[in-house]
Amino acid sequence: MWKYGLKTKLVASFALMSLVAIVVAGASTLISMRKITEQEIQNKLLLLADAKEGQVFAYLDSLEFRTLGFSSDSFVRDGLKEIIDTGQTSAASSLNEYLINNKKPFDESIFRIVILDPTGKVVASTEGKEIGGDESTTEQFIEGQKKVFVSGEFGEYEKESPENFLSVAAPVTDRETGKLLGVIINSFRLGKLDKIISGEFQMGKGAISSNLGRSETLAIHLVDKEKKILAHGHEEIKHIVGIIDTLPVQKCLSGQEEITGTYTNHFGEEVVGASMCFPRRGWTLLAEIDAWEALTPVRNTTYGLVIMLGLVLIFVTLDIYLVASNIIGPIKKLHEASDIIARGNLEYRVVIRTRDEVQQLAEAFNQMAASLKKDQLKLQQYSKGLEEKVAEKTKDLQNKVDDLNKAQEAVLNVAEDAEEARQIAAREKDKIDAILHSIGDGVFVVDSDLNIVMVNHITEEISGFSEEELVGREYDSVLKFVFEDSGKVNDKFIKEAISTGQTQEMANHILLLRKDGSKVPVADSAALLKDQKGKVIGCVVVFRDVTKEREVDKAKTEFVSLASHQLRTPLSTVNWYSEMLLAGDAGKLNEEQKKYLEEIYKGNKRMVELVSALLNVSRLEMGTFSIEPEPVNLEKIAESVLKEITPDVSQKKIKLVKNFSSDVPEIRADRSLTQMIFQNLLTNAVKYTPDGGTVTLGVERKDSGILIKIEDTGYGIPQSQQDKIFTKFFRADNVRQKDSEGTGLGLYIVKSILDQTGGTIRFESVENKGTVFYVTLPLEGMKKNGGQKALA
Amino acid sequence: MGDKRHWRSKWDFFSVLFILATKYMENKKTILIVEDEIPMLNALRDKFTREGFEVLEAKNGEEGLEIALRDHPDLLLLDIVMPKMDGITMLKRIRADAWGKDVKVIILTNLSDNEKTAAALAQGSYDYLVKSDWKLEDVVAKVKERLGVNNS
Numbered sequence: 001m002w003k004y005g006l007k008t009k010l011v012a013s014f015a016l017m018s019l020v021a022i023v024v025a026g027a028s029t030l031i032s033m034r035k036i037t038e039q040e041i042q043n044k045l046l047l048l049a050d051a052k053e054g055q056v057f058a059y060l061d062s063l064e065f066r067t068l069g070f071s072s073d074s075f076v077r078d079g080l081k082e083i084i085d086t087g088q089t090s091a092a093s094s095l096n097e098y099l100i101n102n103k104k105p106f107d108e109s110i111f112r113i114v115i116l117d118p119t120g121k122v123v124a125s126t127e128g129k130e131i132g133g134d135e136s137t138t139e140q141f142i143e144g145q146k147k148v149f150v151s152g153e154f155g156e157y158e159k160e161s162p163e164n165f166l167s168v169a170a171p172v173t174d175r176e177t178g179k180l181l182g183v184i185i186n187s188f189r190l191g192k193l194d195k196i197i198s199g200e201f202q203m204g205k206g207a208i209s210s211n212l213g214r215s216e217t218l219a220i221h222l223v224d225k226e227k228k229i230l231a232h233g234h235e236e237i238k239h240i241v242g243i244i245d246t247l248p249v250q251k252c253l254s255g256q257e258e259i260t261g262t263y264t265n266h267f268g269e270e271v272v273g274a275s276m277c278f279p280r281r282g283w284t285l286l287a288e289i290d291a292w293e294a295l296t297p298v299r300n301t302t303y304g305l306v307i308m309l310g311l312v313l314i315f316v317t318l319d320i321y322l323v324a325s326n327i328i329g330p331i332k333k334l335h336e337a338s339d340i341i342a343r344g345n346l347e348y349r350v351v352i353r354t355r356d357e358v359q360q361l362a363e364a365f366n367q368m369a370a371s372l373k374k375d376q377l378k379l380q381q382y383s384k385g386l387e388e389k390v391a392e393k394t395k396d397l398q399n400k401v402d403d404l405n406k407a408q409e410a411v412l413n414v415a416e417d418a419e420e421a422r423q424i425a426a427r428e429k430d431k432i433d434a435i436l437h438s439i440g441d442g443v444f445v446v447d448s449d450l451n452i453v454m455v456n457h458i459t460e461e462i463s464g465f466s467e468e469e470l471v472g473r474e475y476d477s478v479l480k481f482v483f484e485d486s487g488k489v490n491d492k493f494i495k496e497a498i499s500t501g502q503t504q505e506m507a508n509h510i511l512l513l514r515k516d517g518s519k520v521p522v523a524d525s526a527a528l529l530k531d532q533k534g535k536v537i538g539c540v541v542v543f544r545d546v547t548k549e550r551e552v553d554k555a556k557t558e559f560v561s562l563a564s565h566q567l568r569t570p571l572s573t574v575n576w577y578s579e580m581l582l583a584g585d586a587g588k589l590n591e592e593q594k595k596y597l598e599e600i601y602k603g604n605k606r607m608v609e610l611v612s613a614l615l616n617v618s619r620l621e622m623g624t625f626s627i628e629p630e631p632v633n634l635e636k637i638a639e640s641v642l643k644e645i646t647p648d649v650s651q652k653k654i655k656l657v658k659n660f661s662s663d664v665p666e667i668r669a670d671r672s673l674t675q676m677i678f679q680n681l682l683t684n685a686v687k688y689t690p691d692g693g694t695v696t697l698g699v700e701r702k703d704s705g706i707l708i709k710i711e712d713t714g715y716g717i718p719q720s721q722q723d724k725i726f727t728k729f730f731r732a733d734n735v736r737q738k739d740s741e742g743t744g745l746g747l748y749i750v751k752s753i754l755d756q757t758g759g760t761i762r763f764e765s766v767e768n769k770g771t772v773f774y775v776t777l778p779l780e781g782m783k784k785n786g787g788q789k790a791l792a
Numbered sequence: 793m794g795d796k797r798h799w800r801s802k803w804d805f806f807s808v809l810f811i812l813a814t815k816y817m818e819n820k821k822t823i824l825i826v827e828d829e830i831p832m833l834n835a836l837r838d839k840f841t842r843e844g845f846e847v848l849e850a851k852n853g854e855e856g857l858e859i860a861l862r863d864h865p866d867l868l869l870l871d872i873v874m875p876k877m878d879g880i881t882m883l884k885r886i887r888a889d890a891w892g893k894d895v896k897v898i899i900l901t902n903l904s905d906n907e908k909t910a911a912a913l914a915q916g917s918y919d920y921l922v923k924s925d926w927k928l929e930d931v932v933a934k935v936k937e938r939l940g941v942n943n944s
Contacts, residue, residue: 561903561904565901565904568902568924569829569923571924572902573831575924575927575928576832576839576927576928577835579928579929585839608925
């Protein structure tokens with residue numbers, strides 16, 4: 001979370017600081033140390049060089065002394081004089097011998113003594129071959145004439161390779177006169193000088209070596225004016241190098257400037273050195289130490305410093321780390337503490353014992369926490385007080401809210417109910433719509449004001465009007481139902497339904513006027529729509545186009561009529577011819593002829609009856625017979641029927657009893673149907689009663705309707721066959737033989753008529769005792785229907 | 793009216809004269825029987841002739857109309873189901889005639905049909921008799937009754 005923690009910062013900055021400090025200090029130390037060291041070395045070298053110079057001078061002095069000694073040797077002087085005066089070789093050779101034997105061995109570093117005459121010719125030499133040589137041009141001769149003169153030379157002496165050696169020349173003078181007799185030159189090996197320079201000489205003499213003598217790279221050498229090593233501290237070096245053309249040498253030779261400093265030696269190495277110049281001779285004395293070695297202390301110090309730096313760094317870092325921890329720890333503690341307190345634990349106190357500002361801070365922190373706690377307590381108390389107040393108020397509010405909620409709930413409930421109701425209604429409506437639109441008949445609904453509220457598409461089809469043209473209009477302004485026969489508008493049936501509260505069926509023979517003016521026969525019914533309370537809110541009318549039905553019915557009934565007509569035609573022919581024959585129109589008949597003819601006539605009559613009965617049955621079954629109720633007097637009809645059957649009654653000597661109740665009212669009934677009922681039942685009663693029996697006819701009024709009772713004392717109906725008595729063509733076994741007339745259709749017809757007019761029929765019968773038929777007609781009479789043909 | 797007179801043969805003419813003469817002399821009533829069923833027609837004719845009527849015959853409505861308008865019978869016995877022109881139509885046409893609108897008509901048919909009954913009666917026929925329900929002698933009685941002739 002924190003990019004650079006305090007610790008890191010501290011440590012880093014301290015480390016950096018220490019680093020910088022140490023580096024700076026170290027560097028400056030080292031630099032000054034280096035300088036000092038260099039200075040020291042240089043001083044030492046200088047001293048050394050100086051000392052060496054002294055030594056060299058001393059040595060040179062010794063050489064000069066030696067040579068002077070030689071030059072002042074009386075034998076030498078006399079000898080030389082002799083040589084010069086006489087020029088005898090013997091003098092020379094004796095001088096030579098003297099030199100060789102007496103002088104040369106004086107000093108073991110002398111390897112050659114040469115005496116020159118004033119012309120410079122070598123008159124005597126320790127090396128024989130040199131005699132006679134001309135050395136007049138040499139420096140030694142020139143300078144030696146004046147005074148003792150030392151010079152470095154390069155040549156071969158004992159060793160095979162040419163080396164440097166020293167020549168010391170001194171004038172030889174006459175003992176008496178002091179006149180220059182010649183020059184004596186001593187050639188000294190440089191061995192001693194080497195030793196002097198290297199310090200061996202001193203050591204040999206018992207001197208304590210200088211501490212610089214321990215230096216490995218210390219190199220002291222003497223360089224002549226040709227920049228060649230004259231003498232060197234290290235024997236080996238002398239032979240290796242060529243020209244020493246280094247800075248001090250140059251300086252000495254050019255300006256006799258003695259220098260101390262760091263420069264490059266003849267090996268190309270860096271050295272610290274001091275130089276001494278011998279201007280007269282052009283020699284340079286160099287004391288050099290390898291700079292690397294010279295600066296070894298500096299180097300060591302550097303290493304030491306670096307190590308120390310490292311250590312210091314480590315320790316500083318550790319220390320700072322610890323210190324930082326020391327500081328950061330408490331701070332962290334404080335941080336944690338503030339977290340804990342922030343989370344709500346105001347009891348927490350932070351403990352820091354660092355005895356510094358952090359501790360102060362911690363204490364302040366704790367105080368703050370304590371005061372926070374106090375405040376919190378105060379707050380709690382206060383808030384408790386507030387809470388109580390608030391709770392009180394809240395309760396009030398809550399009560400109010402509860403009340404409101406209840407009210408809202410109530411409203412919502414109502415709304416929900418309403419919504420539910422609406423949804424139910426919508427669903428119902430959808431259902432109804434679906435049903436209505438799938439009904440194959442025309443359906444339309446009017447409200448209590450007789451305005452059309454909905455139609456289905458069949459209505460549209462049959463009427464020719466579109467939905468838009470129908471809905472909303474008063475129904476009889478668009479949908480005009482007219483009576484077929486009168487052409488008058490039938491506007492009553494819906495109004496009647498609404499006012500009476502009962503479902504109405506429209507009368508028969510109703511036509512609907514289509515939009516285009518054409519008429520279509522319809523059959524319909526109007527049913528009421530009631531709301532939940534039972535109040536009439538409208539009317540549902542269902543109607544259908546009965547054109548086809550009618551046509552079919554028409555065709556059927558016409559067929560039946562035609563069929564019966566066709567059947568009757570030959571029958572009536574036979575009828576009349578038989579009649580004429582029986583009447584004797586074609587001549588008198590004998591008994592037998594008469595009998596046969598009668599049978600023919602009777603059989604024919606039966607067939608005629610059968611045809612009529614069949615015609616009625618088919619009309620009954622098709623339901624196409626008409627029922628036209630009118631007020632009828634049952635007694636009168638019964639009487640007329642009785643009159644008709646009088647012949648049979650009297651022939652069989654049946655006793656007729658009539659019981660007409662006085663309170664039998666006129667009822668609305670179809671005349672011919674009522675007649676048929678009486679006819680069938682009465683003829684049956686007479687037919688199926690043996691001669692001398694009794695037939696009783698009773699008509700009375702009951703609560704359930706008009707009761708017609710026809711009783712006979714006849715053959716009765718066998719128990720086992722009583723359930724078949726109303727079926728078509730049924731003749732009970734017990735009467736079949738006795739009476740072969742009869743169609744077997746009478747009771748079926750009577751029952752069918754009664755079924756379709758709202759009446760009932762039942763009977764009681766005991767075989768061989770008699771039968772009673774009970775017919776009830778409803779008090780409200782027969783229902784009118786729309787049949788097309790009357791039963792005949 | 794008397795415009796269309798189809799004299800099929802001299803014999804028709806003479807028979808008509810004879811009939812008219814005898815009718816005039818005897819005050820015989822003439823009836824026109826219009827019936828397409830020949831046996832029936834014969835039976836009726838024989839019976840009525842025996843009963844002392846002048847009988848005119850027609851086999852269909854067209855003939856019937858023609859003869860009626862030509863010969864002006866006293867009564868018409870009309871069948872309904874006939875080819876060429878049915879009884880009701882013929883009756884309508886008769887009633888459109890000045891003479892015809894008053895002539896006595898009895899429908900004699902085997903068609904027991906409310907509609908036809910109503911139609912026939914509307915055209916002013918006295919009766920609607922279903923043949924198979926009526927004895928011949930009762931038919932004769934009815935005719936006599938309508939014509940105001942005593943039973944002989």
